[in-house]
Amino acid sequence: MSDIETITVSEEGFACVNQVGDFEFTVDATDEDGPNPNAALVATYASCFLPAFRVGGQQRDHDDLGKIQIDADATLDDDDDLASIEFAVHVAADLADEEFDEIVARAEDICHVHAALRDGLEADVTVYGDAF
Structure with a gap:
């Protein structure tokens, strides 16, 4: 299952x-x-990263980060495949750069989409000709 x-x-x-x-x-x-599949993937990535960022903050004793907004930008290559993704994370809490760096590192460890975007993770495809 x-x-x-x-x-x-x-x-x-x-x-x-x-x-x-x-x-x-x-x-x-x-x-x-x-949205197109690439845009949906970028939005899904940001939707996973944001709560991971919040949890990362809690794990670093920053329980109240306040409002968090991610502005995601992605570029496509000549084949319209994702070439790069950038997150601009806006946080209401005013922390030192080093504290934000620690939270980002933890969020990258927690975010499931971040982990899924790796070489070798591909669907095992089987095609059936009996659509109903």
Whole structure:
């Protein structure tokens, strides 16, 4: 049994409706009905990194970081693949650079998406010709 199960369906075109538990959202390669897959990945990465940053702060005795906002920028290569991702993390708490560096290092250890973006993690793909 797997730990995460999702269903992704496209009746036609390039928009996909994703079912994750009780949640449903659209990802669209053309950016018409939802964000494209690269944008969705960057947003998911930031959505994982932000709470990891907050936990990293708590683990470094900074329980009240206040509002945190991540402005993510990503660049694409000539094949429209992600080439780089940058996070500008804005934190209400005013800490020393060294303290923020420690929190970032801890957040990188905690963030599951950060860990998943590594060489060698790819889907094992099997295709069935009996779509229902």
